[in-house]
Amino acid sequence: MSDAPATAPRSGLRLLHVHAHPDDESSKGAASTAKYVAEGAEVHVATCTGGERGSILNPKMDRPEIAENITEVRRQEMERARDILGITQHWLGFIDSGWPEGDPKPPLPEGCFALVPLEEAAAPLVRLIRELRPHVLTTYDERGGYPHPDHIKCHEISVAASAWAADPEKYPELGEPWQVSKLYYHHSFNRQRMQSLHDAMVAHGLESPWEERLREWKPEPEWDARVTTKVPCGEYFGVRDQALLAHATQIDPDGFWFAVPRELQVAVWPTEDFELVTSHVSAPTPEDDLFAGITLGATIPSEA
Numbered sequence: 608m609s610d611a612p613a614t615a616p617r618s619g620l621r622l623l624h625v626h627a628h629p630d631d632e633s634s635k636g637a638a639s640t641a642k643y644v645a646e647g648a649e650v651h652v653a654t655c656t657g658g659e660r661g662s663i664l665n666p667k668m669d670r671p672e673i674a675e676n677i678t679e680v681r682r683q684e685m686e687r688a689r690d691i692l693g694i695t696q697h698w699l700g701f702i703d704s705g706w707p708e709g710d711p712k713p714p715l716p717e718g719c720f721a722l723v724p725l726e727e728a729a730a731p732l733v734r735l736i737r738e739l740r741p742h743v744l745t746t747y748d749e750r751g752g753y754p755h756p757d758h759i760k761c762h763e764i765s766v767a768a769s770a771w772a773a774d775p776e777k778y779p780e781l782g783e784p785w786q787v788s789k790l791y792y793h794h795s796f797n798r799q800r801m802q803s804l805h806d807a808m809v810a811h812g813l814e815s816p817w818e819e820r821l822r823e824w825k826p827e828p829e830w831d832a833r834v835t836t837k838v839p840c841g842e843y844f845g846v847r848d849q850a851l852l853a854h855a856t857q858i859d860p861d862g863f864w865f866a867v868p869r870e871l872q873v874a875v876w877p878t879e880d881f882e883l884v885t886s887h888v889s890a891p892t893p894e895d896d897l898f899a900g901i902t903l904g905a906t907i908p909s910e911a
């Protein structure tokens with residue numbers, strides 16, 4: 608919950624981000640989260656899994672006592688990130704599916720999130736949407752942002768639950784129906800953004816971390832054109848970075864996340880980018896605000 612006064616510009620507005628693992632809330636959309644919290648909105652994060660099968664990605668944290676207690680360690684990291692971002696966080700209680708490695712890929716582990724049937728997997732989120740009554744919900748695109756099975760599942764349950772939460776026929780035992788006004792996909796892994804940051808690094812004589820990645824990643828103009836919404840949030844990149852660092856097992860402070868100087872990021876790409884997928888309010892795109900078109904107490908449902 609934010610401590611912003613009731614007269615804050617976003618007072619009364621509610622945003623729910625649905626993420627697959629602890630740390631995803633800090634690596635996707637975290638600066639806009641911090642901005643909306645600072646402006647008085649109520650921002651919630653639903654985390655589908657506990658990140659139980661995540662690898663330790665920071666060599667400085669790769670120690671046996673941490674690996675043995677990874678679930679508890681990641682829970683504590685999430686609490687720190689939550690406090691830094693000023694959000695309220697909710698665990699949906701599913702088990703991390705892990706990143707399948709090998710050729711051919713091994714079957715997903717029994718009981719993992721990705722294998723839970725959709726109707727069952729969406730139920731806790733339907734309940735949460737009806738309880739929190741968010742005006743805006745964000746999730747990943749149909750490719751998962753990147754193709755981790757939990758990210759794709761997160762997309763599927765978010766799209767289904769935001770529709771089902773509004774349907775009185777669905778899960779009548781899980782609360783009063785609630786219509787989310789706007790549903791967005793994150794566009795965090797954006798080739799244009801990476802190219803712009805890369806070009807700026809090179810222009811400043813700095814070593815870019817993206818050289819190889821950009822060579823392999825062909826331009827995707829049609830995909831890039833799906834971005835409808837660019838939220839200016841450069842002044843909150845510092846909060847985003849602190850939240851990321853709180854996930855110490857997942858984020859190497861000497862790794863690529865921090866290879867581009869923050870000043871350069873602010874100068875070159877000071878927004879976080881989203882795609883408006885469903886809207887029940889009048890909100891012409893392009894826009895620069897996830898809450899555009901939402902008027903408290905006067906939301907007129909209409910299909911977009």
Ligand SMILES: [Zn+2]
Nearest residue numbers: 627628631755
């Ligand atoms: Zn993830």
